[in-house]
Amino acid sequence: MGDILAALAGGFATAGTPINLMWAFIGCAIGTAIGVLPGLGPAVTVAMLLPITSQVEPTASMIFFAGIYYGAMYGGSTTSILLNTPGETGTMVTALEGFKMAKSGRAGAALATSAIGSFVAGTIATVLVTLFAPIVAKYAVLLGPPEYFCLMLLAFTTVSAVLGKSMLRGLTALFIGIAMGLVGIDQISGATRYTGNIPEFFDGIEVVLIAVGLFAVGEALYTGLYEGKSQTQMNAAGKVHMSRSEWRRSWPAWLRGTALGFPFGTIPAGGSEIPTFLSYATERKLSKHPEEFGTTGAIEGVAGPEAANNSAVTATLVPLLTLGIPTSVTAAILLSALQNYGINAGPQLFQTSSTLVWALIASLYIGNVMLLILNLPLVGLWVKLLKIPRPQLYAGILIFATVGVYGMRQSAFDLYLMFGIGMLGVLMRRFDFPTAPVIVGLILGPLAEAQLRNALSIGEGNWTVFLERPMSAFLLAVIVALLVLPRFFAWRARRNA
Numbered sequence: 001m002g003d004i005l006a007a008l009a010g011g012f013a014t015a016g017t018p019i020n021l022m023w024a025f026i027g028c029a030i031g032t033a034i035g036v037l038p039g040l041g042p043a044v045t046v047a048m049l050l051p052i053t054s055q056v057e058p059t060a061s062m063i064f065f066a067g068i069y070y071g072a073m074y075g076g077s078t079t080s081i082l083l084n085t086p087g088e089t090g091t092m093v094t095a096l097e098g099f100k101m102a103k104s105g106r107a108g109a110a111l112a113t114s115a116i117g118s119f120v121a122g123t124i125a126t127v128l129v130t131l132f133a134p135i136v137a138k139y140a141v142l143l144g145p146p147e148y149f150c151l152m153l154l155a156f157t158t159v160s161a162v163l164g165k166s167m168l169r170g171l172t173a174l175f176i177g178i179a180m181g182l183v184g185i186d187q188i189s190g191a192t193r194y195t196g197n198i199p200e201f202f203d204g205i206e207v208v209l210i211a212v213g214l215f216a217v218g219e220a221l222y223t224g225l226y227e228g229k230s231q232t233q234m235n236a237a238g239k240v241h242m243s244r245s246e247w248r249r250s251w252p253a254w255l256r257g258t259a260l261g262f263p264f265g266t267i268p269a270g271g272s273e274i275p276t277f278l279s280y281a282t283e284r285k286l287s288k289h290p291e292e293f294g295t296t297g298a299i300e301g302v303a304g305p306e307a308a309n310n311s312a313v314t315a316t317l318v319p320l321l322t323l324g325i326p327t328s329v330t331a332a333i334l335l336s337a338l339q340n341y342g343i344n345a346g347p348q349l350f351q352t353s354s355t356l357v358w359a360l361i362a363s364l365y366i367g368n369v370m371l372l373i374l375n376l377p378l379v380g381l382w383v384k385l386l387k388i389p390r391p392q393l394y395a396g397i398l399i400f401a402t403v404g405v406y407g408m409r410q411s412a413f414d415l416y417l418m419f420g421i422g423m424l425g426v427l428m429r430r431f432d433f434p435t436a437p438v439i440v441g442l443i444l445g446p447l448a449e450a451q452l453r454n455a456l457s458i459g460e461g462n463w464t465v466f467l468e469r470p471m472s473a474f475l476l477a478v479i480v481a482l483l484v485l486p487r488f489f490a491w492r493a494r495r496n497a
Contacts, residue, residue: 008130011358015366020063023056024363027064028370031071035091036079042072042330046337058341059356063363065337066317069330070122070364073313074371077114077306082107083393084219091309092215092436093276097293097301104296112242113250113303115375119368120251121258121307125314126364128262133318145454146466150475152448155274157479158281160437169433176424177441180205187446188453200413209405210442213418214435216401218425220394225426242299250303253283257307264308265315273440279308314364321349321357 014020034045046065056064076091081098094114101110143151160170183194184204195201242250257279264275283300284293292298316331338345343353350357405418428435459465466472 004130007354007358008362010355011360011362012365014059014355014359015063015362020060020359020363021366023060023064024067024367025370027067028071028367028374031068031073032075032371032374034068035072035075035077042069045072046330046333058338058343058353059359061337062334062356062360065334066360066363067367067370069334070310070313070367071371071374073310074115074118074375077118077302077309078111081110081114081302083397091276091306092273092439093280093305094302094309096280097297097299100295100297101299101302102297106297106299109242109246109299110297110302112376113246113299114306115372116242117250117254117257117303117307118310118375119372120254121261121309121311122314122368122371123365124258125262125265125311126361126368129314129317129364130361133322143471144469145451145458146469146472147475149448149451149455150466150472150479152444152451154475154479154482155277155440155444156437156448157482158274158277166432170437173428173433173435174437174441177210177438177443178445179441180210180438181442181445182449187450198413200411200417204446205417205442206405206409206414207439207443209414209418210421211439212401212405213421214425214428214438216397217418217422218429218435220397220401221422222426222429223394226430246299249289249299253279253300253303254307256282256286257304257309258311260304261308261311262315265312266318273436273443275308275312276305277436277440279304317360317364321345321360 015024030045031042034042045068049065049068052061052064073091077094077098080091080095081102084095084099098110098114101107156174160167160174179194181204183201185192185202192202257275260279260282261275264278280301283298283304284290287293287298287300289298289300293301320331320335335345343349343356401418402415405414406412425435427433428438455465456463459468466476
């Protein structure tokens with residue numbers, strides 16, 4: 001413990017130099033702006049800024065990139081709450097209740113619980129990274145392919161069952177996402193699948209492109225087609241702080257969200273999307289105000305997922321630094337930034353580059369405070385976004401989405417695809433299909449397929465491998481319970497009635 005504190009103190013000394021503080025602040029500010037602007041995400045931004053690694057020394061650039069990463073998670077909640085347009089895939093769940101709260105005049109409270117929850121979760125998760133990084137990594141590495149596959153199956157089940165009014169529609173959306181995820185060259189056999197001999201599909205479909213198309217473009221087109229002529233205005237934002245009862249309802253959700261998010265960040269199971277969905281499901285089950293969910297907006301439905309999101313984002317540093325395993329798209333780009341400097345992430349990193357590692361961890365503490373200062377006083381400014389006329393606002397969203405997607409590969413084909421996906425998003429909204437399962441299926445589908453193949457290889461083609469291992473058997477039991485119990489209780493309630 002003494003060694004950890006001494007190393008952390010050294011990290012603060014490095015991260016606290018004026019030049020590193022400047023890079024942290026710039027990263028947090030850019031990250032927040034990127035999160036606020038729909039269509040641009042931290043992965044695209046960090047990828048576009050990777051060339052600076054040739055000019056800036058390693059510690060400063062990693063602090064800068066990390067600031068962009070968790071800054072985007074703070075900023076992404078703003079457009080989710082105000083415009084129902086998530087700036088980041090991790091903030092999709094925040095839109096479910098946050099947008100309803102904004103429409104009922106409580107945007108200020110939703111933004112406040114989001115910012116403070118992000119700070120609380122980020123700080124607790126950073127303490128956990130500091131204390132338990134080697135221990136958590138040791139346990140995460142014990143999970144084999146059968147456990148990972150069951151974990152992803154659990155994610156599929158939860159997402160499809162929780163979102164939307166119909167499980168059939170949820171599963172349909174999920175399978176659309178999985179089908180999109182399987183497009184491209186199979187990583188194991190090298191065969192091309194579902195590409196229609198279109199060269200642009202050989203590398204697969206970008207997650208960012210699908211997310212932007214479904215959410216940003218879909219929202220803008222849906223508004224233009226179905227709500228453009230209506231004069232309905234959102235209600236006034238109301239107070240830009242939380243009442244005592246809102247504080248009382250928020251803090252347990254923050255703690256539960258943090259506890260859910262951290263373990264998921266440490267394992268390669270789809271980044272921050274799964275814990276945010278699980279947190280939303282948990283808050284919906286435990287809430288004393290279930291009637292607010294999906295109607296006027298429940299504050300727990302914003303507080304829990306936001307905390308889970310930021311906790312998971314911070315936790316991605318554990319496998320990235322200790323094992324060299326990226327558990328999200330942005331983490332993978334951060335890994336390539338390290339490799340640009342000739343630094344290999346893995347168990348030896350704490351010995352070979354201890355100054356960089358501990359400065360990066362210390363910068364998380366500093367960055368969380370910076371983001372709270374950047375976000376809370378500016379909540380009033382974000383609320384003013386509600387007053388921007390809708391035509392100009394959604395035209396701006398389309399411009400940012402187009403620039404963001406075109407900036408990835410400079411491909412006109414990507415733009416056609418994005419608008420095609422946008423039209424799919426319009427149809428899904430029109431016929432009440434949930435869009436979030438599409439993203440989860442897209443991200444986890446290929447991962448689940450690879451883990452299933454590896455698990456069957458371990459079991460020599462025998463499916464009982466999933467039942468022979470205690471952890472995977474337990475996860476399968478949870479999945480069956482999730483599918484069967486709600487139907488059983490509904491049947492019993494009907495019988496009693």
